[in-house]
Amino acid sequence: MSHARHITLPKGFLAAGVACGIKPSGKKDLAVIAGDADCNVAFVTTSNQITGAPIQYVRRTWPRCHGLARAFVINAGVSNVCTGEPGLRDAATMAKLAAKQLGTTGDKVLVASTGVIGKRLPMAHVRRGIESACQSLSQRNDADTLGAIMTTDTRPKSAVVMTTLGGKRVTIAGIVKGAGMIAPSLATMIGVITTDAAVPSALLHKALKAAVYDTFNAVTVDSDQSTSDIVAVFASGQAGNAPLKPGSSAHKKFAQALHEVCMELARGVAADGEGATRLIEIAVTGARNQRDAEVAAKSVANSPLVKTAVHGGDPNWGRIAMALGKSEAKITAETLAITIAGQKVFTRGKGCAFDEKSLSRRLKENTVTIQCNLGKGPGAYTALTCDFSKDYISINADYTT
Amino acid sequence: MSHARHITLPKGFLAAGVACGIKPSGKKDLAVIAGDADCNVAFVTTSNQITGAPIQYVRRTWPRCHGLARAFVINAGVSNVCTGEPGLRDAATMAKLAAKQLGTTGDKVLVASTGVIGKRLPMAHVRRGIESACQSLSQRNDADTLGAIMTTDTRPKSAVVMTTLGGKRVTIAGIVKGAGMIAPSLATMIGVITTDAAVPSALLHKALKAAVYDTFNAVTVDSDQSTSDIVAVFASGQAGNAPLKPGSSAHKKFAQALHEVCMELARGVAADGEGATRLIEIAVTGARNQRDAEVAAKSVANSPLVKTAVHGGDPNWGRIAMALGKSEAKITAETLAITIAGQKVFTRGKGCAFDEKSLSRRLKENTVTIQCNLGKGPGAYTALTCDFSKDYISINADYTT
Numbered sequence: 120m121s122h123a124r125h126i127t128l129p130k131g132f133l134a135a136g137v138a139c140g141i142k143p144s145g146k147k148d149l150a151v152i153a154g155d156a157d158c159n160v161a162f163v164t165t166s167n168q169i170t171g172a173p174i175q176y177v178r179r180t181w182p183r184c185h186g187l188a189r190a191f192v193i194n195a196g197v198s199n200v201c202t203g204e205p206g207l208r209d210a211a212t213m214a215k216l217a218a219k220q221l222g223t224t225g226d227k228v229l230v231a232s233t234g235v236i237g238k239r240l241p242m243a244h245v246r247r248g249i250e251s252a253c254q255s256l257s258q259r260n261d262a263d264t265l266g267a268i269m270t271t272d273t274r275p276k277s278a279v280v281m282t283t284l285g286g287k288r289v290t291i292a293g294i295v296k297g298a299g300m301i302a303p304s305l306a307t308m309i310g311v312i313t314t315d316a317a318v319p320s321a322l323l324h325k326a327l328k329a330a331v332y333d334t335f336n337a338v339t340v341d342s343d344q345s346t347s348d349i350v351a352v353f354a355s356g357q358a359g360n361a362p363l364k365p366g367s368s369a370h371k372k373f374a375q376a377l378h379e380v381c382m383e384l385a386r387g388v389a390a391d392g393e394g395a396t397r398l399i400e401i402a403v404t405g406a407r408n409q410r411d412a413e414v415a416a417k418s419v420a421n422s423p424l425v426k427t428a429v430h431g432g433d434p435n436w437g438r439i440a441m442a443l444g445k446s447e448a449k450i451t452a453e454t455l456a457i458t459i460a461g462q463k464v465f466t467r468g469k470g471c472a473f474d475e476k477s478l479s480r481r482l483k484e485n486t487v488t489i490q491c492n493l494g495k496g497p498g499a500y501t502a503l504t505c506d507f508s509k510d511y512i513s514i515n516a517d518y519t520t
Numbered sequence: 521m522s523h524a525r526h527i528t529l530p531k532g533f534l535a536a537g538v539a540c541g542i543k544p545s546g547k548k549d550l551a552v553i554a555g556d557a558d559c560n561v562a563f564v565t566t567s568n569q570i571t572g573a574p575i576q577y578v579r580r581t582w583p584r585c586h587g588l589a590r591a592f593v594i595n596a597g598v599s600n601v602c603t604g605e606p607g608l609r610d611a612a613t614m615a616k617l618a619a620k621q622l623g624t625t626g627d628k629v630l631v632a633s634t635g636v637i638g639k640r641l642p643m644a645h646v647r648r649g650i651e652s653a654c655q656s657l658s659q660r661n662d663a664d665t666l667g668a669i670m671t672t673d674t675r676p677k678s679a680v681v682m683t684t685l686g687g688k689r690v691t692i693a694g695i696v697k698g699a700g701m702i703a704p705s706l707a708t709m710i711g712v713i714t715t716d717a718a719v720p721s722a723l724l725h726k727a728l729k730a731a732v733y734d735t736f737n738a739v740t741v742d743s744d745q746s747t748s749d750i751v752a753v754f755a756s757g758q759a760g761n762a763p764l765k766p767g768s769s770a771h772k773k774f775a776q777a778l779h780e781v782c783m784e785l786a787r788g789v790a791a792d793g794e795g796a797t798r799l800i801e802i803a804v805t806g807a808r809n810q811r812d813a814e815v816a817a818k819s820v821a822n823s824p825l826v827k828t829a830v831h832g833g834d835p836n837w838g839r840i841a842m843a844l845g846k847s848e849a850k851i852t853a854e855t856l857a858i859t860i861a862g863q864k865v866f867t868r869g870k871g872c873a874f875d876e877k878s879l880s881r882r883l884k885e886n887t888v889t890i891q892c893n894l895g896k897g898p899g900a901y902t903a904l905t906c907d908f909s910k911d912y913i914s915i916n917a918d919y920t921t
Contacts, residue, residue: 168844168851169841169842169844169851169856200838201838201853201866201871203868203870236838237837237871423824427913427916428917430917431916437602437638440570440602440637440747441568441570441746441747443569443570444569444747450569450570451569452602455570465638469602469603469604470638507913507917508913509910511824511913512828512831512908515825515828515832516828516832516907516909
């Protein structure tokens with residue numbers, strides 16, 4: 120039996136994924152990723168103003184843990200969102216149960232939940248699951264661990280990048296669950312990244328924030344945003360490199376490798392959006408500034424008319440121009456150029472002649488790139504999304520509570 | 521043969537709708553609505569930064585016409601968007617051709633086009649159409665006129681309101697084409713309102729802007745926004761009332777009647793959104809301020825997850841809370857209350873107990889109202905949208921150029 124390795128490839132990590140009965144299907148639904156010892160940790164969470172109890176818990180305990188954590192407990196099936204004070208206590212209990220098993224304190228354990236909203240966690244099951252997972256931690260459970268955090272993701276998404284820092288080989292690995300959904304809940308993105316590099320938590324946080332900006336935050340499946348999103352990175356320091364110093368070349372190299380992991384995971388999330396049949400990259404350049412580039416790229420990426428056109432293999436640049444024009448980014452038709460799958464289709468206020476049949480074929484490839492040069496300045500940003508198919512409607516409408 | 525009357529019910533207006541060969545189907549595709557004499561006129565246009573040639577034309581000529589216009593020429597089939605200087609000349613030619621027939625000048629004629637983007641208008645056909653329409657103007661063509669501006673609208677949308685101003689009976693009537701689409705073009709909203717009230721153009725503009733704010737601007741079918749939207753109101757003054765004075769009770773009464781017409785048309789547009797099976801009203805109250813209310817209501821109205829849930833008859837308040845929370849409006853779960861079709865489902869951070877089967881049935885009625893009280897202040901706004909069905913995807917994806 121093969122054991123796909125990713126999350127425990129960096130030195131100093133163990134993991135386990137078990138089925139404890141939260142998912143009615145009986146599938147694996149509880150994962151623990153743990154360091155041999157405390158790790159430097161950083162995380163980013165959703166910007167939605169409505170947040171689940173686990174998000175509130177980790178935000179509250181964070182100031183007490185001095186950038187250190189031992190483990191991450193994640194369950195799927197029930198998201199523990201909109202459950203009031205009892206839900207907050209459940210989140211804290213999850214952390215405490217894992218802490219007890221691992222010989223640490225609750226504030227050293229991060230928690231995350233994904234699944235149905237508005238329902239309490241079945242804590243008897245969760246308790247059994249946490250105990251069983253903590254007792255079976257190993258380097259042979261990576262696939263089970265990833266399976267236990269997935270909901271309707273159609274494929275597992277993991278990434279591994281290796282590099283050297285100060286002569287020492289370091290590994291950065293990540294897993295993510297994407298914008299799949301358990302109706303009647305929300306799409307939730309939960310990412311776990313492990314590394315054996317020695318990185319002070321402040322630098323880890325800076326590198327993660329920078330990496331997330333144009334990777335996970337560039338993904339939009341349907342413009343909706345979960346109440347439970349979290350991406351956390353654990354650094355065990357066991358690679359033996361000298362702890363990274365701010366602004367050093369090693370710091371930059373690490374940040375770049377972390378960015379690569381995040382990008383691979385983010386592309387996986389976009390390509391596996393609900394009902395998706397292909398990945399769409401919206402690359403905006405020439406924007407007045409960075410902010411304009413992001414706003415313009417996301418306006419196109421969120422446009423149902425653009426996403427349905429790509430789904431239908433229709434090189435409809437009118438919809439792209441419309442989606443750019445409705446955004447708050449500064450746009451004029453006269454300076455705008457649009458290229459679809461390498462074919463220039465619009466420039467200086469007018470459409471270009473092109474072979475529609477051949478371009479339509481290229482729109483049906485696995486990855487479609489739409490480039491929009493606004494002709495206004497140096498701002499650039501690439502948004503990641505997927506096409507919009509009838510399956511999106513089926514997944515989200517035809518299921519009734 | 522019956523002649524449905526609306527746009528020519530107010531005194532002083534004639535109309536015609538003809539087929540001149542712009543639509544490949546051979547259906548009616550060119551309409552002229554004309555006053556017996558110059559009318560006081562006001563209009564509002566799209567806020568999209570990419571605009572069609574007709575929009576650019578009416579904006580340019582407007583300062584020259586002193587708030588007066590004689591007629592409105594509208595074609596469907598080709599939108600004359602992204603056609604450069606030649607397209608602008610075509611728009612001006614349309615106005616001039618109608619002006620010649622009607623014995624006025626081109627700057628007294630408004631023009632609008634809806635249909636395919638990026639193609640030149642077939643001007644020989646358009647010329648024939650304008651001549652033929654101007655020669656057949658009457659009060660018996662209202663249905664043909666409305667038919668000629670429709671694209672994939674599944675039903676005609678018109679409204680008539682009567683009131684008295686200073687003892688005189690006045691009529692306000694309107695027609696609108698909605699967010700139907702001719703692939704590969706954009707959804708476009710074109711509205712024409714006629715009234716026999718005597719209203720100075722400045723007041724007319726003020727009343728129209730106020731009416732549009734929470735009617736046409738409250739409609740969102742898919743968050744996408746056309747490059748060709750225009751709503752114009754023509755006032756013939758033939759009702760014989762004393763011209764309205766700013767702030768008078770007659771002014772307020774007129775503004776309210778105009779608002780009623782716009783609201784009825786806007787609800788028609790939302791209910792007839794692409795693939796729509798029902799109208800959804802998102803009524804936000806208790807927002808910190810008016811702007812927050814609008815932002816929050818539109819965030820819910822634009823959420824594909826909310827719109828698919830309603831389509832599936834799923835009373836999924838989690839998605840509504842999510843859509844509110846992701847908006848820029850100030851939201852806290854603790855002060856939020858959500859009511860779906862009269863049933864309170866969420867209050868003070870937690871879901872309420874309710875009969876899911878009965879609520880699911882009510883979600884399948886023609887109009888579904890979702891009320892969200894943010895508990896923060898006096899701001900209120902109601903957004904209008906429709907449910908999101910597989911037909912939306914079919915209409916917009918399965919058609920390939």
